[in-house]
Amino acid sequence: MTARRLDSGGLIDRSKPISFWFDGKTYEGFEGDTLASALLANGVSIFGRSFKYHRPRGLWSAWVDEPNAIMNIRLNGKEHPNCLATTTYIEEGMAARSVNAFPTAKYDIKGGLDLFHRFLGAGFYYKTFIWPDWHLFEPAIRRMAGLGAVDREVLEDFQSAQHHAKCDVLVVGGGAAGLTAARAAAEAGKDVVLVDDQRVLGGSLYRCGVAADLDPSDWVAAQKDAIEGSGGRILTHTTAYGIYDHGLVALVQSQGFGRAPALLRMRAEQVIMATGALDRPITFSKNDLPGTMSLSAAGEYLARYGVLTAKKPLVMRNNSLASATVENLRAAGAKVEEIEHVDGITNQGRKHTTGLRIGKESIDADAVLVSGGLTPLVHLWRHAGGKLDWCETRQAFLPKPATDAMIAIGAANGTYDLAQAIEEAEAAGKGTPIYRPETTYITTPIETKPGSKGRQWIDFQHDVTLKDIEVAARENYVSVEHLKRYTTLGMASDQGKTSNMAGLTAMAALRGKPIPQVGTTTSRPPFVPVPLEIYHGAKTKQLWSPVKRLPLEDKHRDLDAALCEYGGWLRPGWYGKGDRDETIQKEAKAARDTGGIFDGSTLGKIEVMGPDAEAFLNFVYYNTIKTLKPGSIRYGFMLTEGGIVYDDGVVTRVDQNRFIVSCSSSHVDGVRTHLEAWRQDGNDPDRIFVHDQTTAWATVTVTGPKARDVLGRLDTTIDLSAEAFPHMTFREGAMGTISLRIARVSFSGDLSYEVSVPAGHAETLWDAITAAGKEQGVGPIGLEAMSILRAEKGFIIIGKDTDGETMPHDLGFTIPRAKKKAAFIGDRSLHTEKANAEDRKVLVGLSVADGDPPLATGAHAFTETPTRRSLGYVTSSYQSPNVGPIALAIIEAPHAKVGDTIKIWHKEEVREITICDPCRFDPEGGRLHA
């Protein structure tokens, strides 16, 4: 390569040299250089290897559209995969390594793969590895595929900041048009934000010039001052990578290399797109050879970085705009020779171009600079739902007329002439847009000749050639969406920024149709690759999903409770620092022998009030609520309209028009929403009121044979005797000055009281109950022990012992289905063919012999006649210190008769188990009603 750094010119700082590494060699560049410009200035020509054939690849472009120069970069001991050399500014000590090449891009041992290209065309995988089974080949192919390797080391402190911002006008692109529009809008009093993805504003001005007598840097500085002077904000090194619903523009802002970029969620009243346009490649034989570069890239390297790409380049172009760049290259000392594009051109050379052969004639050169016409960057326009028109004059898709929210200007709108673009931008910034001016641009379409000789590259990164497109067309993958997926055209990390138009042109030629009839693929965010970290940011752990905390948490901690998350709540699983399983067994046994004290504050307490509350709850519940007397409690289900059990719990009638719905701990928000939806939609919301009081009251449950003795020690106004306060009733009273509610309900199956006080008095209640318990030998128990107690009784947990098909009659609750007179949610669904099916899964107990290990939760019951299939599964299984191993299961009714044996399969082991009643403890209920 004969590229070299010039002594002057460019935007780099020659007084600040920076040394860095590439493929094991050290190089020097300057402050302001990208990896690409610095390597080019050092004469490096091969930047990487292609994805499929491992062909040597050089630079094509100077910015985000680069398909070839992808590198793994190590800095400060951290590895960063797949960085684009053209957009990475160099830093001292950076070590870059080409991807997809070993040991180096220059000498790649897999380079020989290219010899087999005849066998590796489009559809090769689909056709070759189909027999006997793709999965046999997949591991080896996956190993060969892919670009940079990800380091195993986790990046510490790699956390993105996320900001929300708003403005009146967001201008995307800091070139001539963007700067002009931003200045005009800011001077008109608008709140303006201008973003540009480079560090230095100015877009293509440095290579195209502003005017003969004006220095681009001076002009840019003047615009910048004017914008900021009018209160506008300018964000450089910031890319607008996507537009989403309701005008949300996602901006990714670089924080420097190796640091997580920031995400800005910008809401703008209006978006002005001044995103510019890219140079298109020209397809000819071996057009992927290093040294073959976009003409505008050569212009950028010269203007921004002071690098002259070649001494004697050949220029092949089809449009009028390229002249300025050609002049600049000549002025910098290059011997530019311009040639016409004709059929049968072939690149010469093996690892770098040595010139072109046209027919029998050879022209020597050290670079081939091509310009196949401009493609406006309309990605953001498409994200926002904007439509495109094909422009025959410009041979490009252009944005359709603007809306109030979105306008494209400058090269992005096909206005390539600088003076015209500035005029258009000025008008757009002032809020009086003009329609696209008559263009001065002239371009001659380059026709793709199907069947022509040689390998002509369309997609450089994914190695898609013209022949591949011919194969796709021949095999009828003619829709652009099929073409893309069959050949992988445009699916590389550059997302077809260079290749899509070339591919479309080729397909149009093959089908003999105009380009607009062939269509385009859909642009989706992100415009440039962004790390997933920007969506993650600080939203982790407690900041993402905070646990709900008990008012008694400090008391539990004092007792060394094992605090675990259960359904969103941080609750004691068990108490003390002893062995987990032993402690749980001890607690479950003590609860039956003497008693247990349990924090039940998480239980839902949704108050439903008003003159229509009774009718409303009667409709919301499966069970009849109408007949419930004040002071009484009833257990019931809420169903979905599909008849599926949605929640279970007790409902308390405090008085005629006031109820407390006690739903599952983890289900309170859902039940509240469910109740509100039916209250407001279908009922008179002025006659029913729903008030979630769950966290307003703290609840301590006392359970076990000694529960009454413990509670009797407290100084309350409530008579606890069995006659005065029977099972399933509710009393209100006081403990000193503290108001008190006691519900005599039981989840353990023993005599049990749920005692509630306003949450601020939780510790007083807890202290009083634990002190009284101590005298009786009754201590606290955690949720794990309570789960065993309830399973001994066959009490279910919704969502654990039921699934998305369970109806109330599957759980043995059949009466409302048969007899309830009033309408209720889900009623009609309980009488469908499916609801009446004989093989519904029903709740059963499983009897495991004492001494045998408990069954595995989730283990399937199965039959082998006529063929092997699942009959249901174990939903809960525990070792109980009171009744031995126990399990609950839901099993198809014909196989679930008490006394039947059934086979349970778990990890190749099959056990024969007898079906029993779900209730294994105190079936007569003597202890419950004690």
Place this chain on the structure above:
Amino acid sequence: MQIFTCPFCGLRDEREFHFIAEAGKTRPDTLTQISDEDWAAYLHSHRNEKGHVREIWMHTTCGELFLLERDSVTMEVLGSTALREASQ
């Protein structure tokens, strides 16, 4: 991310809202005979229109239901009305 208007709280992020149902669907009187087909249609058939749609949404942070009119193609919000005003 969309921005919806709660008739009570004003402009809010879409994550604060919960879709309830398409507007205009009436629950059949389940105390009368309802065919399997009619019940299935009530449960499962939705209009899922393209363009102007009328839907019932809940603003979960204030708990109120309202009628949201929007365009299902352009995602434009066309209006939101408190449910009790909408039903009058």
